[in-house]
Structure formats: C-alpha cells, structure tokens
Amino acid sequence: MHQTKSERRTTLTxxxxxxxxxxxxxxxxxxxEFRTRYALNAILMFAVTTLIAVSFSIGSFRIEEAExxxxxxxxxxxxxxxxxxxxxxxxxxxxxxxxxxxxxxxxARPQAVFLxxxxxNLTLLGALGLVxxxxxxxxxxxxxxxxxxxxxxxxxGGLGLGAGTTIIAAIIxxxxxxxxxxxxLSLPLLFPLMITCMKGCERAAIGINSAGWPxxxxxxxxxxxxxxxxxxxxxxxxxx
Amino acid sequence: MIYKTLLAIWMAVIIVASFLFTEAATGFPxxxxxxxxxxxxxxxxxxxxxxxxMIGSAxxxxxxTVKADYVALSAAELGFLFCVLATVTGSIFAKVTWGSFWxxxxxxxxxxxxxxxxxxxxxxxxAVSDPERSRVFAGVYSILAFVTVPFLVFVVPRITTSLHxxxxxxxxxxxxDPKTLKVFLGSLLAYTALYVWMxxxxxxxxxxxxxxxxxxxxxxxxx
Amino acid sequence: xxxxxGFVMGVNLIIWCGIAFYLFVLDRRVKRLExxxxxxxxx
Numbered sequence: 001m002h003q004t005k006s007e008r009r010t011t012l013t014x015x016x017x018x019x020x021x022x023x024x025x026x027x028x029x030x031x032x033e034f035r036t037r038y039a040l041n042a043i044l045m046f047a048v049t050t051l052i053a054v055s056f057s058i059g060s061f062r063i064e065e066a067e068x069x070x071x072x073x074x075x076x077x078x079x080x081x082x083x084x085x086x087x088x089x090x091x092x093x094x095x096x097x098x099x100x101x102x103x104x105x106x107x108a109r110p111q112a113v114f115l116x117x118x119x120x121n122l123t124l125l126g127a128l129g130l131v132x133x134x135x136x137x138x139x140x141x142x143x144x145x146x147x148x149x150x151x152x153x154x155x156x157g158g159l160g161l162g163a164g165t166t167i168i169a170a171i172i173x174x175x176x177x178x179x180x181x182x183x184x185l186s187l188p189l190l191f192p193l194m195i196t197c198m199k200g201c202e203r204a205a206i207g208i209n210s211a212g213w214p215x216x217x218x219x220x221x222x223x224x225x226x227x228x229x230x231x232x233x234x235x236x237x238x239x240x
Numbered sequence: 241m242i243y244k245t246l247l248a249i250w251m252a253v254i255i256v257a258s259f260l261f262t263e264a265a266t267g268f269p270x271x272x273x274x275x276x277x278x279x280x281x282x283x284x285x286x287x288x289x290x291x292x293x294m295i296g297s298a299x300x301x302x303x304x305t306v307k308a309d310y311v312a313l314s315a316a317e318l319g320f321l322f323c324v325l326a327t328v329t330g331s332i333f334a335k336v337t338w339g340s341f342w343x344x345x346x347x348x349x350x351x352x353x354x355x356x357x358x359x360x361x362x363x364x365x366x367a368v369s370d371p372e373r374s375r376v377f378a379g380v381y382s383i384l385a386f387v388t389v390p391f392l393v394f395v396v397p398r399i400t401t402s403l404h405x406x407x408x409x410x411x412x413x414x415x416x417d418p419k420t421l422k423v424f425l426g427s428l429l430a431y432t433a434l435y436v437w438m439x440x441x442x443x444x445x446x447x448x449x450x451x452x453x454x455x456x457x458x459x460x461x462x463x
Numbered sequence: 464x465x466x467x468x469g470f471v472m473g474v475n476l477i478i479w480c481g482i483a484f485y486l487f488v489l490d491r492r493v494k495r496l497e498x499x500x501x502x503x504x505x506x
Contacts, residue, residue, distance in 0.1 A: 167384065171377050175367040184363050188356040189384060192391035199395075222391060229387055233380045236301055240376045244490070248483040252476060259472040271468060437486065444493050451500050 018115070021108045025116025029091065030123065038094070039124055043087035047132045050079050051139060060141035072142045073201030077157070077194055079136070082183075083128055084161045089182040091117045091166070092173035110235035114166065118227070121169075122162040129158050145207030149216075153200035156219035160193040163226040170237050193222050244437060251430045257423045265420065268337060275333045277423055281431035282326040283351070289319030289435065290354060294386040297379035306450065307443075309375045312382060313365070314442035318435065320358040327351055347404055350392050357385040 033039060054075055063071050095101040104113060133154055136142060144150045165186045172181045200215030258277035265273035296312030299305070330348070331341045342348065364381055368374035416424075 164388075167380070171364070171381065172367075174373060175364065175377070176369070177367050181363060181367050185360045185381060188353055188360055189388045191353055191356070192388055192395045196391075196395050218391065218394060222388075225387060226384075229384060233301075233383060236376055237380055240373045244487065248479075248487075251479055251483070255472060255475045255479060259468050259475075441486065441489055441493060444497065448493065448496050448500060 018109065018112050021112035022115035022119065025104075025108060025113060026119040026123075029116065029120040032094075033120070033124075039087045039090035040127060042090070043083050043124060043128050044131060046086040047079055047083035047128055048135075050083065051132060051136060054079065055139040058140070060139070068142070069205035070198075070202045072136075072140055073198050073205060075140075076133070076136050076142075076201060077198045079132060080128065080158070081161065081187075081190060081194055083132070084125060084165065085183045085186055087124065088121050088162070088165050089169040089172055089178060091120055092169045093178055096173040105238070110238040111231050113238060114170075114230060114234040117169070118162055118166045118230075121166050122159065125158045125162050129154060142205065144205045146204045146209055149209065149213060150201060150204035152213060152216045153197055153204060153219070156216050156223065157193060157197035157200075159223045160197075160219050160226070161190065163223045163230070164189050164193065167226075167230040167234055167237065170234060174237075174240070189226075193219060196222075243433075247430065247433045247437065250426070251434065254423065254427045254430050258427065262420045262423050263417065265417065272333060272336050275329060276420070277427045279326060279329040279333065280424070281428045282322050282329065283347075284428060285431050285435045286319050286322040286326055286351075286354065288432070289315045289322060289439075290386070290389075292439075293319060294382050297382040300375060301379045301383075306375075307447070309379070310443045310446040310450075311439075312379065314439055314446060316358060316361055316382070317442060318438055320355070320362075322435070323351060323355050323358065327355065345404060350389070353389070353392055357389075361385070 058075075095104060108116070137144070165182075168182060168185045168189070172178045172185065175181055196215050196218045200213075200219070203210070203215070254277065258274055262274070262277075264271045265276075267273075293312045293315035296308050296310075296315060300308035300312060327348075330351075334343060334345075334348075335341045361378060361381060365374050365378050368377055
C-alpha cells in the first residue's frame with residue numbers, strides 16, 4: 001500500500017515538475033529582474049526613445065489619412081520588434097556572465113529551463129506591449145476600427161516574438177559578438193511573423209473583418225511550431 | 241572523370257541549344273525570355289541546397305558525424321552562391337521587363353530571406369570558436385530557419401501579387417513550348433549535376449582541411 | 464538568327480569553359496592532396 005502510494009506520488013511529480021521547475025525559474029528571473037531592472041529598462045527605454053523619435057518626426061498628421069493604417073502598423077511593429085531584440089537576449093546572457101549557468105544546468109531539466117526563460121521573456125514583452133501600444137496609439141492618433149482583432153494580433157505577435165527569439169538567445173549567449181548576432185540571427189526567423197502582424201494590424205485599423213482572423217491564426221501556428229521545435233532543439237544547445 | 245567530361249559537353253550543348261534551338265517566348269521584350277534556361281535552374285539549385293543543408297544538419301545533430309556537418313556547411317556555401325546568381329540574373333531581367341531592378345515580388349522576397357538566413361548562418365559559425373559547439377549551433381539554427389520558410393509561402397503571396405511569368409515560363413503548365421521544355425529540362429539536369437560535382441568537391445576540401453588541423457594538433461602534441 | 468544572340472552565346476560558352484576548367488584543376492589538386500594525406504595517415 002505504502003509502496004504504491006509513493007510510486008503514484010513520483011509519477012505525479014514527474015509530470016508536474018517540468019512546469020514547477022519552469023515556474024520556479026520564471027519567478028527567480030522575475031525577482032532578480034525586479035532588483036536590477038536591467039532588461040526591462042533596456043527594452044522600455046529603447047522603445048520609448050524610438051517612439052518619441054518617430055512621433056516627433058512624423059507627427060500625427062504628416063501622413064495622409066488613407067496611408068495611415070498601413071504605415072502606422074509598420075512603424076508599430078518595427079518599434080516592437082527592435083525593442084524586443086534590444087533586450088530579450090539578456091535572459092541567457094546574464095546567466096553566462098554571472099557564471100550561474102552550471103548551477104542552472106544541475107538544478108533543472110533543459111525543457112524546464114527553456115519554458116522558464118520563455119515565460120520570463122513573454123513577461124518582458126507583455127510589459128513592453130502594455131506601455132508602447134497604448135502610447136503609440138495616443139501619440140500617433142492611430143485610429144483602430146476593430147479593437148478586438150487589433151489586440152488579438154498584438155498578443156499573438158508578441159507571443160511569436162518570444163517564441164522565436166528565446167532559443168536564439170540561448171545560442172548567442174555562448175558566442176562572441178552577442179548583441180549584433182542576436183538581431184542578425186533572429187530577424188530572418190521573425191520576418192514572416194512581422195509581415196503577418198503588420199498586415200493584421202493594418203486590416204484591424206481599416207476595419208476589414210474577415211472570418212476566422214487569418215493573421216492571428218498564422219501567428220498562433222508560428223508560436224506553436226516554434227515552441228515545439230525549441231523544446232526538441234533546446235537540450236542540444238543547452239548541453240553543449 | 242567520364243561523367244565530368246560528359247557534363248562539360250552537356251552544359252555547352254545546353255548553352256548552344258538555348259540560344260539557337262529554341263524560339264524566344266512571346267510577350268517579353270526581345271530575346272529576354274531565354275533567361276529561363278539559366279535563372280530558374282539556379283533558383284532550383286539554391287532551394288535544393290537549402291534542403292540538403294538542413295538534412296545534413298539534422299543528421300549531424302542526431303549522429304554527431306563530422307561528415308554530415310561538412311555536407312551541411314558545403315551545401316550552405318553553394319546554396320548562397322547560387323542564391324546570389326539567381327538574384328542577380330533575376331534582377332537584370334526585372335529591370336528589362338518590369339522597369340526596375342527590385343520589385344518585392346513574392347519570390348524576390350523569399351530569396352532575400354534565404355540570403356539573410358545564409359548570412360546569419362555564416363555569422364553564427366564564425367562567432368563560435370569551439371568547432372563542435374559551432375557545428376551544433378549552426379545545425380540547430382539551420383533547422384529553425386528551415387521551418388520558418390514555409391510560413392513565407394503562406395504569408396508573402398497575401399501581401400503582394402507575383403510578377404513572375406507563370407503561364408509560358410512555368411514547366412508545370414501546358415502553355416510551354418515543347419522545344420523550350422526540352423532544353424529547360426536539360427538545363428535543370430546540367431545545373432543539378434554541376435551542383436553535385438561542386439558539392440562533392442567542397443566536402444572533400446573540408447575533409448582535407450579537417451585532417452590537416454588534426455595533424456597539426458598531433459604534431460604539437462608530439463612536441 | 465537575331466542580331467547579338469551569337470555574341471551572348473559565345474560569352475556564355477567562354478564563361479562555362481572557364482568554370483569547367485577551374486573545377487577540373489581543383490578536382491585534380493584535391494585528388495593529389497587526398498593521396499598524400501592518406502600516405503601520411505599510414506605512417
């Protein structure tokens with residue numbers, strides 16, 4: 001009786017530890033980030049300064065009304081993508097710099113590490129989106145006719161940014177010339193996602209409601225495929 | 241040796257045939273449609289090379305045999321070369337036919353992404369000093385990149401319409417002139433054979449370089 | 464035959480001959496190096 005109970009407990013913990021470990025890593029990163037606010041500051045300041053530069057030079061009335069939905073969505077996604085690229089690599093680079101990478105290797109399984117870092121990056125992206133998207137809309141006078149569709153595109157696109165770049169961050173943390181390499185490696189992978197989200201935001205702004213939100217579907221498919229692939233490939237990178 | 245000589249003659253025959261045997265397709269300025277016999281096989285080889293590089297990477301990650309990585313790296317290098325060739329020839333044709341060197345037609349977009357991926361791949365390889373680690377990372381990146389490319393196939397045609405001539409120039413369509421089709425298929429064969437030759441040469445050179453590095457290490461160990 | 468077609472064809476053929484010649488030479492050199500590398504391996 002005792003035997004079976006403990007056995008059952010181990011299988012239970014087996015299935016739930018991946019998530020537990022991932023969440024533990026996520027909280028640990030959040031705590032250390034809260035102390036230093038390094039990555040968040042880098043990302044937010046990059047985004048805010050870019051937004052100010054764009055808003056100052058273009059203003060809310062410089063672009064003709066018919067062109068606005070498309071050009072504004074392009075600008076928004078360029079700001080979001082490049083801000084994300086400016087800070088997301090921190091999640092792994094900081095482990096490498098602090099020398100905590102071996103401890104992390106011993107204390108958690110690779111997939112859990114990946115999920116934890118992914119959650120952390122997604123948190124950063126969430127903060128970025130919460131600050132930048134509303135202020136972009138305010139500063140630029142961006143008129144959006146389908147807010148629900150717009151929000152869905154932004155959220156799925158943000159998930160895609162996180163899903164596509166987390167494993168790249170792990171790769172570049174072991175290479176030289178990290179900062180430049182992160183953007184160089186990430187952009188080709190993010191390109192299809194960026195085009196999709198730009199198109200989606202444009203349609204949401206104009207107000208073309210097509211059944212099933214195809215842009216959101218493409219972005220979600222991208223997220224799912226990137227996460228599954230990363231779960232397979234990450235252990236190879238991590239153990240190298 | 242015999243095959244290589246045959247290939248040299250075959251390619252020369254294709255070049256002559258593509259100018260003398262076939263008629264220029266109608267609907268294009270002057271004789272420009274003859275680009276079909278050179279540009280399309282180059283693009284085909286570039287795509288094939290991308291696939292081979294991905295397979296080589298996957299085999300390397302699964303089995304960790306250095307030869308698989310040589311295949312992946314050589315295919316990436318040659319794929320890059322053929323990508324550039326296809327881009328340049330296509331761009332010249334675009335200038336003559338559509339009026340500008342670059343139009344962001346879907347295939348132009350996807351070939352730019354392919355060039356970006358190859359560039360990133362080489363940057364990654366040179367940024368990691370440990371050879372084995374560099375192979376693993378390059379392999380992982382190659383697979384990631386390969387998986388995102390199909391998204392372009394879905395995404396890009398929704399954004400822009402294609403300028404590429406599909407009816408008279410696509411061999412899958414019945415609109416193609418039979419003579420043109422024969423020379424085109426011959427050219428495809430010639431380019432693929434040339435590619436295989438170049439790929440094997442590059443793999444052998446990489447292997448020789450690997451042997452030399454190993455010998456150097458052995459010598460320094462002996463000292 | 465149209466004006467200029469023969470010229471372009473000639474240029475093409477010359478380029479191809481150059482590439483083929485280079486590849487043949489390279490092939491021979493690689494073969495020789497491989498032979499010497501195998502000899503070294505036997506030592």
